[in-house]
Amino acid sequence: MFGKKNEITLSVGGMQCERCAARVKDALEAIGCRANVSLADGTAKIKYPAAVTREKLVETVEALGFKVNG
Numbered sequence: 001m002f003g004k005k006n007e008i009t010l011s012v013g014g015m016q017c018e019r020c021a022a023r024v025k026d027a028l029e030a031i032g033c034r035a036n037v038s039l040a041d042g043t044a045k046i047k048y049p050a051a052v053t054r055e056k057l058v059e060t061v062e063a064l065g066f067k068v069n070g
């Protein structure tokens with residue numbers, strides 16, 4: 001289901017606490033992804049199914065009020 005090519009690290013701006021990181025992780029997992037979100041690094045390392053696009057990942061994170069950089 002998750003191939004090597006279906007992995008991405010997004011830079012997430014605006015996370016200020018562990019709850020912010022948990023919200024991002026929960027939202028990504030709700031669309032079928034596996035996510036490791038680091039508040040310290042400001043990143044979300046994501047494994048996603050083929051049916052999910054990069055645009056969907058960005059949209060999901062930004063819908064929470066955070067900014068995806070790059």
